Amino acid sequence: METKRTSVFENGLIWFGAGVSIAEILTGTYLASLGFGKGIAAILLGHIIGCGMLFLAGLIGGKARKSAMETVKMSFGSKGGLLFALLNILQLVGWTAIMIYDGALAASGVWNVGGWVWSLVIGGLIILWILIGITNLGKINTIAMGALFLLTLVLSAIIFTGGGAAPVADDGLTFGAAVELSVAMPLSWLPLIADYTREAKEPVKATAASAIVYGAVSCWMYVIGMGAAILTGGSDIAQIMVRAGLGAAGLIIIVFSTVTTTFLDAWSAGISSESVSARLNGKWAAVAAAVIGTVGAILFPMDDITDFLYLIGSVFAPMIAIQIADFFFLKQDFSDHAVCAKNLIIWIVGFALYRFLMTVDIVVGNTLPDMAATILLCLIAGRIAGSSEGK
Secondary structure: OOOOOEOHHHHHHHHHHHHOOHHHHHHHHOOHHHHHHHHHHHHHHHHHHHHHHHHHHHHHHHHHOOOHHHHHHHHHOOOHHHHHHHHHHHHHHHHHHHHHHHHHHHHHHHOOOOHHHHHHHHHHHHHHHHHHOOOOOHHHHHHHHHHHHHHHHHHHHHHHOOOOOOOOOOOOOOHHHHHHHHHHHHHHOOOOOHHHHOOEOOHHHHHHHHHHHHHHHHHHHHHHHHHHHHHHOOOOHHHHHHHOOOOHHHHHHHHHHHHHHHHHHHHHHHHHHHHHOOOOOHHHHHHHHHHHHHHHHHHOOOOOOHHHHHHHHHHHHHHHHHHHHHHHHHOOOOOOOOOOHHHHHHHHHHHHHHHHHOOOOOOOOOHHHHHHHHHHHHHHHHHHHHHHHHO
16 A cells, blocks of 8 residues: 555544544443542553553554554464454454444434434545545544544533533443453554554654554543543433534534544555455455445444454454564564464463453453463463474
């Protein structure tokens, strides 16, 4: 795709757009039962964990100058990496459908012309963003991000000056589960951040800016959602906008926040498709992902995404843990191997451990202990393999 290098500022804009998301606001509403104090603590802790991992994943791609799925081949081999490329394409198409569905549902709450109409509008704008191309968006992206910034400031002011708190039902959410829900969103970006940092002029600075900007904005969206649920007793962001009189401004927030976030999912689905087959054109594969996502949003209900978030975590948390161990500690590269069986076995163990940890209430969530255990296992296996080769 394009070879033009992106600046630190451009990378920051990209990840600002990723953070301003109706899906993140809705996820924030799930934390309302904890109350403001515990809820904010869970949001901050979860994002520190998730964005720390996001930074390391982006740094691998930035330093290696490879797309996310090409960096996966460095740990799992040229054929082994195809498994994760296919899984990544599936989750990105799934995310595209979920984001369009959420955006259309929220837009219908402001102006009810039919969810399918809004799905087509949002899907069409995403395709337009793809055809313009990530390195050519320039002023369009700057204007869109500026408008979203101002409008989310207005939305925040409306929510947090709206009066006393309404009673929120105790849904049994623990602090550890809330941390995990806060880790889940930055974790969902792990398999694609390198698609953007690989093109950065200054990889370390651009990756740091990406992780920090995304983390700050994502926390902001979570707090908006949690605050709306606590202060109004409900979680319908569209209705909050309507009651506040935002009208057209509310529609702009909903539609363009959905477009700027979902564009990244569809674009990365296209980039990942190039890892599966060099004959595929990434831009047109991204358009295909947007079309499939739009059709899926029209045909299928997608109201509860928590199981989807946990599935993403269980697949990609141990994957990136192995990459971190290989790239930063063991300095290994298995790109010239067909399959690295050792790392695939470790990934299966990490996947199973994540699913087990979901049944245990841990104050820091289950992603951090799963990744720590997977990294440790990878280092031990690497040391044993090194000792064997030395004999």
